[in-house]
Amino acid sequence: MIKYKISFFAFLIFALFSQNVVSQTDSNKLDAKGKKQGVWKGFYEESKRPRYEGTFEHGKEIGIFNFFDDTKAKSIIATREFNAKDNSAYTIFYDQNKNKVSEGKVVNKVFEGQWKYYHLASKNIMTTEHYSKGKLEGLRTVFYLSGKIAEEINYKNNSKNGFYKKYTENGIVLEESIFKNDQYSGLAIFRDSNGNMVSKGQFVNGKKAGIWHFFEKGKLVKEMNMSFPENATKSKL
Known part of the structure; x- marks a missing residue:
């Protein structure tokens, strides 16, 4: 599960933040100051298949952007809904079968606030994490597929700091310990x-x-x- 999360996530993030490959079509317009304006579509460099589609207003993303995989199916693998008030984008990652992989807020291209990760091909939450300026901060909770808590650990400045508990699925506490800077x-x-x-x-x-x-x-x-x-x-x- 961890390997799946890391490898698939790396691909999604690459697709999400690589918006520089575009096609010279009528959709991709610039305003009088040379900033992106209106609907823009990006394309994969080798296959020329659609990579993303969204709307700009004088160089700033607005509304919902869709990101696609590099296949003929053109499956949506991520969406970003931009909020001009706080410069954030609520982001949802999907697998190629339309199942949610994770979701949460991105501010200035780093994670912020609560993020949720889902069990493989399931609507059930696998992990909840909290971020501050891209770093883990606060409680991280891991869940069994049943929804029961499997692990709880506290983070500070992206390191394990504080209590840790590990449970069986029927609620027995297997481990109670304390961490400081990622060490017992x-x-x-x-x-x-x-x-x-x-x-x-x-x-x-x-x-x-x-x-x-x-x-x-x-x-x-x-x-x-x-x-x-x-x-x-x-x-x-």
């Missing part, structure tokens, strides 16, 4: 799929440190000083 930091608790604690301890700079407790079926069976794991194991059996 502080108390972490790990559980099995039945909700029994497996291990518990502290992280320092992304590494286990100090006394860690290990459990089997919820019963403490071992303590280990992870700062010196080679000679500090103490069995509780």
Whole structure:
């Protein structure tokens, strides 16, 4: 799912922001100051198939722009609805079967506010993220196809900072931990799929440190000083 999201997304963004290939037709007009005016159509350089179509008003995009894939089907793979008040564009990406891939606001060509990503070929949300000037900021939530929460993690300045929780589909918390600048930091608790604690301890700079407790079926069976794991194991059996 992650590879699908990255590869398909890279293609969509390339198509979305590459509006420089145009055809010399009656549609592509300029105003007296040499700025784009009226309906403009862009085309793929090699195939000459339509890439995008939208309207300009004295060089500024207005209304809805449609972006197409490079096939004879001319499938819409993205739309952008421009808002002159805040210089934003509400953007929706689609796959070639007309399913939404993601949607959210773009301001000055970077993500802003909440973005939603969808499960493959589904109307169900897979992930919600929040952006500030193109950087992740705030809560990121991942959902199972059923709609149940799978993961929650907080971001600050595009890095994991704050609590992290991972759940089974029936709501059991598998992991509770804390991140600082993309690294584990502080108390972490790990559980099995039945909700029994497996291990518990502290992280320092992304590494286990100090006394860690290990459990089997919820019963403490071992303590280990992870700062010196080679000679500090103490069995509780």
